[in-house]
Structures are given as C-alpha cells and as structure tokens.
Amino acid sequence: MxxxxxxxxxxxxxxxxxxxxxxxxxxxxxxxxxxxxxxxxxxxxxxxxxxxxxxxxxxxxxxxxxxxxxxxxxVAAEPLITPPDNLPFRDTVIAQMTALAKFFQTTPGGRTITDLIAVAQTDAALADAIRENWLIPRRTVACAYFQAAQKAGELRDGIDSSALIDALYGPLYFRLLLGHDAIDKSFIEHIVDMAMMGIAPNQEKSS
Amino acid sequence: MxxxxxxxxxxxxxxxxxxxxxxxxxxxxxxxxxxxxxxxxxxxxxxxxxxxxxxxxxxxxxxxxxxxxxxxxxVAAEPLITPPDNLPFRDTVIAQMTALAKFFQTTPGGRTITDLIAVAQTDAALADAIRENWLIPRRTVACAYFQAAQKAGELRDGIDSSALIDALYGPLYFRLLLGHDAIDKSFIEHIVDMAMMGIAPNQEKSS
Amino acid sequence: MxxxxxxxxxxxxxxxxxxxxxxxxxxxxxxxxxxxxxxxxxxxxxxxxxxxxxxxxxxxxxxxxxxxxxxxxxVAAEPLITPPDNLPFRDTVIAQMTALAKFFQTTPGGRTITDLIAVAQTDAALADAIRENWLIPRRTVACAYFQAAQKAGELRDGIDSSALIDALYGPLYFRLLLGHDAIDKSFIEHIVDMAMMGIAPNQEKSS
Amino acid sequence: MxxxxxxxxxxxxxxxxxxxxxxxxxxxxxxxxxxxxxxxxxxxxxxxxxxxxxxxxxxxxxxxxxxxxxxxxxVAAEPLITPPDNLPFRDTVIAQMTALAKFFQTTPGGRTITDLIAVAQTDAALADAIRENWLIPRRTVACAYFQAAQKAGELRDGIDSSALIDALYGPLYFRLLLGHDAIDKSFIEHIVDMAMMGIAPNQEKSS
DNA sequence: TGATAACCGAGACGGTACGTCGGGTCTTTCT
DNA sequence: AGAAAGACCCGACGTACCGTCTCGGTTATCA
Known part of the structure; x- marks a missing residue:
C-alpha cells in the first residue's frame, strides 16, 4: 500500500x-x-x-x-525483519547477515535493491525513501541489539554501534554492488570474525 | 585516450x-x-x-x-595510487582511506564514482570496466601490502586479504552510496580500529 | 431540455x-x-x-x-425566427439577413455556429442535427416567403427557391466561416442588390 | 515542399x-x-x-x-488554377465553378477542404494559411477577370468584385460545408443565372 | 601533386519511452 | 434513481534522447 x-x-x-x-x-x-x-x-x-x-x-x-x-x-522485505534470537553474538550476526544476503540474492524482490540504490544516486527523493524505510528501521534494530550485547559483556567498551553496523553490512553491500567477489558463507564468517577478533596479532592485543 | x-x-x-x-x-x-x-x-x-x-x-x-x-x-584518479609509505600499519591504512575519501568527496572526478557504480548495475560492460580498471589495480596493491604486513608480523595469521580489503573499504563505499552518515576522520578511525582490535571483549581475545 | x-x-x-x-x-x-x-x-x-x-x-x-x-x-436562437413583415421584398430580405448576421456576430450563442459546423464535418449526427433543427426550419420559412413574393409579382418566374436561399445566405456563411472579409450592412446590400438586379448590363436584360 | x-x-x-x-x-x-x-x-x-x-x-x-x-x-490544388478562357462570361464562370466543385467532390485532396476549414475555426494560423494560400490567390484571379469583363461591357456598372465572388462561390461552399443539398450542374447554373439576370421581375428592371 | 582516407561540424534519420490530457464509463456514498 | 466525486481504461499527444546516417569540408599520408 x-x-x-x-x-x-x-x-x-x-x-x-x-x-x-x-x-x-x-x-x-x-x-x-x-x-x-x-x-x-x-x-x-x-x-x-x-x-x-x-x-x-x-x-x-x-x-x-x-x-x-x-x-x-x-513489501517483499517486510517479513524479513526477524528479531535477534538468543544465540551467541557471533551466531546471531551471521544469521542476520546470511538472511539478508539470501534475500538479496535469491528473491525477485530482493534482487532489485541494487537497482534502487543505483537510481537513488540521481534521485534524492528515492535516496531519502531508502534511508527512511529500509536502512534506518534495520539499523535501529541492530543498534539496539548491539547495545544490549555490550551491556551483556559480549562486546568490549568503546564501540560505535553505528560504525559497527557499517563495518558488518558495508562489505556485504559493497560486494553486492560491485560484484567483484562472491557473498557466501565463508565471506560472511570472515567479515564477522575479523570484526570480532581483530586482525592485529595477539601480542599487540594483550599488551 | x-x-x-x-x-x-x-x-x-x-x-x-x-x-x-x-x-x-x-x-x-x-x-x-x-x-x-x-x-x-x-x-x-x-x-x-x-x-x-x-x-x-x-x-x-x-x-x-x-x-x-x-x-x-x-584519468582524474590516476595520480591517486600512492605507494604505501613506511608508517605503522594503522597509520598507513588510515592515510590511504582518507585519501580515497577525500578524492571521492571533494573532486569533480571523484564524485562521479557513485554514478558509475549506479550505471554499472544495468551495464555489465561498465561493471567489468570498473572492476578491471579501478578496483582490481587498487586491490592488488592493497593485497600485496597486507601480505607484507602479515609477514612483518603486523597482522595475525589466518587473515583473508581479500575479505580484509572489503572490511575496510566496504563501509566507506557503503556510506558513500547510501549517504546515511558522514565519512570523516572519526568514522575511518573507528572502522580501522574495530578491524584491528576487534569488538569482542579482551578476555575472549586472550583465550 | x-x-x-x-x-x-x-x-x-x-x-x-x-x-x-x-x-x-x-x-x-x-x-x-x-x-x-x-x-x-x-x-x-x-x-x-x-x-x-x-x-x-x-x-x-x-x-x-x-x-x-x-x-x-x-435555445439561444429560438427567438430569432421572426415572421417576415410587410415591407417590400428587398427590405424584408435585408432585415432578415441583418438580424442573422447580428446574432452570429454579437451573441455568445450565435458565435458558436461556426464551431458547430466545424465539428459537423466529422460528426454526421451533428450535421443532421444542424440541418434538421437549424437550417430546414429557416429554409422552410424563407421558401414560403419567396413563393408568396413570386405570386405577388415581386420575383420573376423561373426562380428555384432553394437555390435562391443559398444565393442569399451562402455568401454570409462563407464570410462567417472563412473570415476573409467583413459582414456588414454594405456587404449584405451588395449581395441582395446583385441578386435582385443581376450583374449583366441592362441592354442584355431588356433583350 | x-x-x-x-x-x-x-x-x-x-x-x-x-x-x-x-x-x-x-x-x-x-x-x-x-x-x-x-x-x-x-x-x-x-x-x-x-x-x-x-x-x-x-x-x-x-x-x-x-x-x-x-x-x-x-499541392493537390496547384494545377487547378486555370486562366479564364475566351468564352462568354456566363460560360467561363460556370466552367470555373464546375471545375472547383469537381475538385472538391471527386479528388482525395479536394475532399479535405471542409476538414481544413473546420479546423481553421479554432486555429487562427491555419485560417490565415487558408486565406493566404488558397482563397486570396483565387480571388485575385477572379477579381481581375471580373474587372476585365466589366470593361468589356459584360457586366453592368457598380458591381463590387469582392462581393460578386462571394455571391458566386459562397453558395457553393455553403452547400459543401452544410451538405443540405447537391452541388450539381443545375445548381451552379441557377446560381450563375440568378446572379446574371437578377431575380426581380423584368418590368422592375426596365424601369 | 593529387588521390585516398579518416577526420570534423552540423543536423536529419528511425526509434522508444516519456508523462499528460481528454474522453467516456463505472462505482462509490449521499440525498 | 439522480447527484457528486473520483477512479477506471483507453488512445493520442508532443517532447526528449538515443545511436546512426549523410552531407560538405578539412587535414593528413602515400603514390
């Protein structure tokens, strides 16, 4: 409607x-x-x-x-917002990202997101609509989840939730839009694991 | 030409x-x-x-x-590829990302990248051209740098260079294309620091 | 109605x-x-x-x-049908034509006749309606008047009433529709006088 | 062209x-x-x-x-302008009117004149074009012919050439546009003869 | 030095889609 | 059952760009 x-x-x-x-x-x-x-x-x-x-x-x-x-x-994306379940942080994030990737890659509705983002580059009204009705609702949910996770001790202090969302989902959209590499289970896990454990060697961490 | x-x-x-x-x-x-x-x-x-x-x-x-x-x-982007200097890893990455962000946001040539990516969504030849002539050259340089850094002990083992590139630059392109938030010094540092140190609490790290 | x-x-x-x-x-x-x-x-x-x-x-x-x-x-034209008065033939005809011209040129209703005739060129039903409800009633009146005039000796023998109507009113509609010249007192008098006296030189007449 | x-x-x-x-x-x-x-x-x-x-x-x-x-x-009407031949006045005029009527009624090009006049009722530019390119050229020729005829004594004095043209051709266009009666040999002759001899009884003439 | 070939500018060409408008019909609720 | 409102389908409008083409004319190289 x-x-x-x-x-x-x-x-x-x-x-x-x-x-x-x-x-x-x-x-x-x-x-x-x-x-x-x-x-x-x-x-x-x-x-x-x-x-x-x-x-x-x-x-x-x-x-x-x-x-x-x-x-x-x-409309096609509406049923996609699933509240985070009670799995560990890593599993929850991977599940959410996987669901999104699947929606993008396998459903007729989902596959159009790239076209919409494309048009939004020259259509400010559409850009607003995408942000308001697609991005922000999801970011709000994710943000709440991240802050809860932080309180629960699953995330370290000093994390900017907003930047974290981009750190996790940005790579996904990047590959979706540029198509330079696959978006598969392995990729999602790599992204999540790098984000969680960091890429610096351990000694630097423990210092 | x-x-x-x-x-x-x-x-x-x-x-x-x-x-x-x-x-x-x-x-x-x-x-x-x-x-x-x-x-x-x-x-x-x-x-x-x-x-x-x-x-x-x-x-x-x-x-x-x-x-x-x-x-x-x-042509406008040509002079942009600058070989990594000999600063520490974090500084080098931040410098590169900052330079890229600046190019995108301040130069007439750079500002068109979003339009090109947009058109590439419905123009396979252009998508190829972007990957071949823009993405891959930069990824190759970055990849080499990351592997050198790994050898030098600045990165831990088990890092997928390709995924790391996306983890760092994906968020940048994401904000560039969706425009939902600013791409500034703070954002870049957040992205890099989360990538380096990880988001998991320390104890999980040392385990 | x-x-x-x-x-x-x-x-x-x-x-x-x-x-x-x-x-x-x-x-x-x-x-x-x-x-x-x-x-x-x-x-x-x-x-x-x-x-x-x-x-x-x-x-x-x-x-x-x-x-x-x-x-x-x-509806606008209804009151226009005025029975011929008892003036001499020439005056009666001029009066009728002048009244019609005035109706066409000065009243909002009258001015639309040209548009109706225009549409009638591609609308057979309207063409019929114009003939039935506008032309024929007036021609009937005029025809009767002409025949009476003939009997009264105001017209010579051998006149086709129908053609006479066209000879008098045709020029009026012609200028109305083509707009190439004015429809004024002088014009009407010229038309009527030519019709009455003829254009041939007198000697030809008396022969 | x-x-x-x-x-x-x-x-x-x-x-x-x-x-x-x-x-x-x-x-x-x-x-x-x-x-x-x-x-x-x-x-x-x-x-x-x-x-x-x-x-x-x-x-x-x-x-x-x-x-x-x-x-x-x-373009279709171009070859139609035929200079008046050297026949007597009545024959010349009848020939010209007959040719015009034939063009209007039998040729594909000619049959469109009614539509053009129709559109001209709501299109001033077209109305001008019709007058300039169709009416005036023919009226000019006819006018010259009438004045010559007058000099040659074929017409009486005091005739307004312009009104005469309308008196002859107006009835033709009238029937063409309103379609209330046929445009045939008999009609044309009636129109011409009424114009020439007049409709008044002879005695009035000779007075 | 003159033929050949590709360039250049201008602008017409056949197409496709656009977004708007008006016509005449249909479907509501209200009177 | 009429009135008012407004949505419906339809078809044509005139415009805008597209990418191609055809001109007359301009440099070049090569024979």
Missing amino acids: SDSRFPMTSNRSTGRPRDETLDTAIMRAAIDLVDERGYAAVTIDAIAERAKTSKTAIYRRWPKKAAIVMEAFL | SDSRFPMTSNRSTGRPRDETLDTAIMRAAIDLVDERGYAAVTIDAIAERAKTSKTAIYRRWPKKAAIVMEAFL | SDSRFPMTSNRSTGRPRDETLDTAIMRAAIDLVDERGYAAVTIDAIAERAKTSKTAIYRRWPKKAAIVMEAFL | SDSRFPMTSNRSTGRPRDETLDTAIMRAAIDLVDERGYAAVTIDAIAERAKTSKTAIYRRWPKKAAIVMEAFL
Missing part, C-alpha cells in the same frame, strides 16, 4: 474508491518485470500491460518507476 | 589524424556537466555542445556516456 | 427527478466557456466544474460536447 | 540535408489516410507509419496535423 513510504495518498471518502487490488497487481507486475528484464528495460507501459491496467492508474499512485519498485521492494 | 580501458580504438596510419585535444575537451565537458547537473541529466548532445564539438566525434571515441565518464574518472 | 433535437432522453417516472435547473446551468456553462476559450479548448470536465456539477450529470443528458453546445445554440 | 505556405523552413547549407522525398511521402500518406478514415481519425503516428518514417521527421517539418494536410491540399 502507498502509505507514508513515499508521497502520494489521501484519505477521501466520496467518489469511487481506489481499487486496492490494483496496487498489488502493479507492484507485482513491476517486480516481476524487473526480475525478468532488468530495471532499466522496464517501462511504465509494460508494467501497465502486465498488470492489465492503464498508465493513468499507475501515475495516480506513484510518481515514477523507482517509487513503484521501491514500495514493492519494501 | 581510449585505450584498453574500454573498447573502441583503431591503429590507423593514413587519413586525417584524430584531434587529440578533443579527447580531453570531451572528457572535461562530461565530468563538469555531471558535476553540475548529475549524471542522469547529462546528454550526449549537451556534452558535444559544451565541448564545442559534435556527437559524431564523441561516438567515434566512446560507445556510450558511461564510457566517457568512466575514462574521465580514471 | 434534450428533446428530439439530439438523441438521449427517457421519460421516467420513479426515482429522484432530474434537476431541471442543471440543464440550463450546463448549457450556460458550455456556451460561456466556448465563447471564452474557443470550442476545441473546452473540455467536459471544465463544463462540469463551471456548472458546479459532475461529468455524470452531463453525460446523462447529452452524448457529447457538440450536443450540449448544439442545444444551447438552438 | 514546406515553403512560405505555412511556418517552418530554413535554408541551411550544413548538416545532413532533408530527405525531400519524405516531404512528399508524408503528405501523400496524410491525404490518403484522411480520405480513408476521415480527418479526425487520423493520427500523426498513423501518418508516420504509413509514410514509413518517424514522428520526429514529421514534427521537424510541420507543427501539427492540419499543417500537413493543408500543404498536401495545396
């Missing part, structure tokens, strides 16, 4: 009501087409045709292609 | 020679326009007009907009 | 009765808008808005824009 | 020259389509498709559909 995620809405009462099923159909069509042909090759006309509707109906809901795909992405 | 960085070249001998100054003028125009209006808003016609030349002359040199900007970016 | 002049009507009995004042309001709005902006620039939505009503209410009454304007035109 | 008949032209020298055959092909396609489907049902896309070209090429030449059809009409 087109709630606060991106402009556009109005709580009217009179007049013919919006066909709510169209929202879904359009987003479904959009995400599928992006998955099939790639973001750039998808046109609004094609989405309308696939969703068996008209351009008018689409433009009434979203101002541009990116907005449709953005909302579709969020 | 359009060498091996991206397709397009021909070793002729006869006929009117290419006006070499045009190469520069076109790239200059391209990079400036991108800086002024943003990548997406720049058209080939506009570049031609700004460079006081014609579309023909441009297409004779590069196959598409991204290729022009890519090469202009590389 | 939308009587036999153009399709669309229904003699219901049950349910909420039509708001008769709406008919007038819509026609008023239509004719005014056409006068202000020109026929082509007027949209059904604009008429609805001006008449403070809805498209639905309009389409319930008329099938298309032309039909609204047509009926409004007829 | 798109000369002074309607806006749009430029005598360049540099750059790829216009494909002159396209001008013809587009006008041909336009006139044929109008003839097949009627003016209103013809779209620019359809013209482009029929002429095996693109919308761009069309819009580069003419600003709107009416302009294309206008020029096509003029």
